[in-house]
Amino acid sequence: MHIVVCIKQVPDTKNVRIDPDTCTLVRQGVESIVNPHDWYAVEAALLVRDQYGGKVTVLTMGPPQAEEALRETLALGVDEAVLLSDRAFAGADTWATSLTLARAITKLGPVDLVICGKQAIDGDTAQVGPGLAAHLDQPYTTYARRLELVDGCQLRAERVTDAGYELIQMPLPAVVTVVREIGDPRMPGLKHKMRARKQEIPVLGAADLGLKPEEVGLQGSYTQVVRVFSPPPRCDRKMLNGSVEEQVEQLLNLLKEAKIPGL
């Protein structure tokens, strides 16, 4: 059983925010973190490996320093890590990202199961997991909270929906995205931490994956960002004052003016 987990190193969203007084963008310090949702994907893979045996490889596409994110996952007991890094990868949209990851997975193959977090916190698109499945032409499901193998060749997943859950079954190889109910990420172990520091992490570029520069990064993308701007600021902040009764009265009037249904 070979499981590949795709992770992303993201800027901590805490570092990018609007100053409420000046209504401009501010950033405090540079801190890159492993996308929080991806920890659940790593945990899901380790749970499957613990139960059924096999090997877990963590894969990421990013700048050279994304290696750090991979080492953090090795410290949890992940077996291998691979970094996809190339100047040509910059500016990739979800199409180009999922194509690049899919090529890497094919190269690592045979892979039985690909696990991703439900989305990344910088883009929040949730498109790479399903996109990967399409590029690999594999069945997939999203928002899984429990994974189980049936007869060694079928994956059964409980998929969280808006109203409850669905029980899904599909043949391997397959792709799933998981949610936090899958289980809290384990703590790094001392032995794994030591190994994580030293383990060699192969770095692959576009050419290694058989991709031309125009198939990856911005030039391989179908969408393009044309403008980035601050959201209309909530700079009409108003603090109410007076006694509790007075504030209650003011708030009710303000909300009625705003035509909030039910008031």
Next chain:
Amino acid sequence: MKAIIDGEKCVACGECLEVCPVDAIELEDDLAQVDDTCTLCGLCVEVCDYEAIGLPELRREDTEDLESYKGIWVVAEHHNGEVHSVSFELLGAGRNLADKLEVELAAVLIGDQLEQAASQLVGHGADRVYLVEDPALMPFNDESHANVLTELIQSKKPEILLAGATATGRSFIPRVAVAVETGLTADCTGLDIGEDGLLYQTRPAFGGNVMATIICPNRRPQMATVRPMVMRRPGFDGQRQGVVERFTPRPEAIDSRVQVLKTVAEHQETARLAEADVVVTGGRGLQVPENFKMIEDLALLLDGAVGATRSVVDEGWMPHSHQVGQTGKTVSPKLYLACGVSGAIQHVVGMQGSEIIVAVNKDPHAPIFDVINYGVVADLFEFVPAFIKKIKEDRGAPKLHSRRMSGNPKFEV
């Protein structure tokens, strides 16, 4: 690929260094220099007062016959034939786009026994409904629905396709976009047609701290998922006429490797959170789980949903289905009322799209007050009951009347 600095305009003020989330910019020789860690996020472009920074552009290609793609499509989401409200909202947004481009607005319905749903879509503005019916297409299945939609797109060639950014839409639309080899923008909150006739898709990024406008210049259809509760839902006109066109996909398109063994209804709240006009959220300021009753009472009174912060979910006071924030749900109701919520950024990113945010907190320095419209510095144990009482008083007579109408014997005269 990286951001492009115009040496003529750059004054080396250093503003862009401050904002770069990956620390890719440095000042060298009195000029900002961008290194290869640049992810083309565009934050520096926005912050530069001298318009000295640009992003590289996609090459415009003419390889495809883009002109042969016509019309706006809305993929209608439904549960056993009951159309999801976001689909009506999309018909409202789609109508604006269709009128600007002077093209037809069509809805796509995939499932079984959907005649009733089709007439609902026509009544809300669809000129045409592409109807695909087969018992095997119920219940919803990512793979078969993606296959069918892919075939329909390849056959009828729309220029723009919109779907709801619901759990369902965000799950199966990305597969369709890859299958038809086009771009897809997730979770849009604004759509417009530019002077060049392209769809300009605006969406929040970096947890809603910035907005990005995105285009798909070289591929068709231009595809977007759109956040529920953002677009205005059009009125229903029972007299409206539209064409219902049936489409029969190849039988193999309906086959799916993915089997839905069963569907279990667990809780109503998650759905309610995403769709409610009012969300009342409780945080650690409630002190003990029993006090959530007060939050539930207020939510009930306003026909709203109950939200919770991560810390109270972690404490086990509320199930995770109620959690709003980075690892929970993103909500954008008309009114978000946060009670005893400190306002950690991980919470704020899940609710800052709300139209009006009100916070009640006894700490005047709580960060939640940075993102509010109306702030109340008060003891929530005094404020919330007083607010509930006031709303009830305010409703006064009509409330009594409606209770009598509903047959509550207490108010019989």
